[in-house]
Amino acid sequence: MTLTIWVDDWQIQCCGENFTPGDVVSWHLLEVDPEDYADLVGSERAAEIDFCEEHHGREGEHAPTRLRVLTISEVHCRYEVPPGSTSNVRHPVPGTTELVQVREADGWAANRPHVDFTGYLVTAERTELSRAPESTDTSG
Template sequence: MTVTIWVDGWQMQCCGESFGPGDLVSWSLVEATPEDHADFLGDERAGAIDFREEHHGPEEHPPPSRLRVLTVTEVHCRYELPAGSTSNRYCPVPGSAELVPVEGAADGWAKARPDVDFVSYLVTAERCR
């Protein structure tokens, strides 16, 4: 069974282990909802994400799942202050996502791209027994 997983860049930068296509990984997976990622990817693409990898969140972590990584894609997007905002909280700009396939290892440090910031990885993987 193939699944699509959101892996936050900041979690990888903090204490993640690099991975790439063909690697076996053991990750705690939490079900994703489209609302979790729609600001970055839009509703349709966000709806295709099954799980998010989690090792920092407040919720109880499920037992790790063994997976074989099939593909890895970087997610980059632009941030700006929303029009009329009275706070200084920058938000993702809808429709600004750029997806970049990863050939080698994903280590949390993506090559800088003009006008967008690295956010996460989208990983397709298959469950292993």
């Protein structure tokens, strides 16, 4: 079963480890409300997100999940202060998302015109711990 996981850029920048397709990672996954990601990636794509990866705060509540990374897409979008807002807090502008397939996630991305890097959409599959085969040599 393939999972889609949101990984915030700052999580990797702070204390995460780089990963590439094919890597086996051990992540703390939290269930998400897809609507929380609708402005970032659009409603249709947000509905595909199963979990987010969490390094800080609530990760102790769940055992880590071992996953094999299948694909990685950088997510870029434009941020603006909403018209008429009395705050200077910028929010994602719906419909401005750009997804860029990449071969490595390190928390940083090349600048793209008019959009900001915000995180990754990762597809992965659960994997079991691999064990070395037990020796059957009885020659002693």
